[in-house]
Amino acid sequence: EAGVAQSPRYKIIEKRQSVAFWCNPISGHATLYWYQQILGQGPKLLIQFQNNGVVDDSQLPKDRFSAERLKGVDSTLKIQPAKLEDSAVYLCASSSSSASTDTQYFGPGTRLTVL
Amino acid sequence: AQSVTQPDIHITVSEGASLELRCNYSYGATPYLFWYVQSPGQGLQLLLKYFSGDTLVQGIKGFEAEFKRSQSSFNLRKPSVHWSDAAEYFCAVGAHGGATNKLIFGTGTLLAVQP
Numbered sequence: 001e002a003g004v005a006q007s008p009r010y011k012i013i014e015k016r017q018s019v020a021f022w023c024n025p026i027s028g029h030a031t032l033y034w035y036q037q038i039l040g041q042g043p044k045l046l047i048q049f050q051n052n053g054v055v056d057d058s059q060l061p062k063d064r065f066s067a068e069r070l071k072g073v074d075s076t077l078k079i080q081p082a083k084l085e086d087s088a089v090y091l092c093a094s095s096s097s098s099a100s101t102d103t104q105y106f107g108p109g110t111r112l113t114v115l
Numbered sequence: 116a117q118s119v120t121q122p123d124i125h126i127t128v129s130e131g132a133s134l135e136l137r138c139n140y141s142y143g144a145t146p147y148l149f150w151y152v153q154s155p156g157q158g159l160q161l162l163l164k165y166f167s168g169d170t171l172v173q174g175i176k177g178f179e180a181e182f183k184r185s186q187s188s189f190n191l192r193k194p195s196v197h198w199s200d201a202a203e204y205f206c207a208v209g210a211h212g213g214a215t216n217k218l219i220f221g222t223g224t225l226l227a228v229q230p
Binding site: 044045055100 | 119147151156157158159160161164166205207209210211212214215216217218220221222223
């Protein structure tokens with residue numbers, strides 16, 4: 001079974017530029033998550049999708065971050081404009097449903113450096 | 116507020132020695148608890164999880180964890196560490212009962228293994 005795919009794996013941009021990350025979850029998984037992992041910290045949820053609907057985006061900085069999952073499969077996370085403090089690893093995860101007992105499977109992440 | 120504390124930022128053990136990684140949580144209801152491992156350049160991999168029942172949980176790679184409600188702890192153990200266990204370990208509590216089942220992570224413990 002293929003795992004969660006993410007691209008790119010690394011990205012370096014200047015502040016105030018825009019950037020987009022892509023995630024393809026495990027086939028058939030209805031729930032998709034984006035987490036932000038700042039160096040020295042644990043991952044923090046940015047947004048959770050159930051199919052193509054948003055379940056939780058309470059910690060997403062909506063003035064600069066946006067995410068979509070238009071067809072309920074793959075997803076894109078965008079930052080515009082980027083700030084220095086956005087430097088982090090962006091992890092995508094998926095689970096078969098939104099049940100709390102379902103395992104969340106994580107992709108390898110995209111490491112973003114903002115200069 | 117829901118939170119997870121991992122008191123040890125960095126631990127070094129000798130190969131073959133036993134290991135215990137500490138985790139304390141704060142959660143209003145019965146917690147769903149998880150341990151994940153993150154190797155360099157890789158995503159998070161689930162080691163084990165606890166929802167209910169037997170408080171001693173067995174996981175992959177020879178790991179186990181014990182849930183102690185009286186101490187609000189969920190410590191991870193392994194009787195004999197292998198060099199390949201060197202990685203960062205994250206404890207997490209899973210939100211449940213509401214709209215989201217997000218994971219709330221601790222700050223992680225970095226494990227180094229000496230030959």
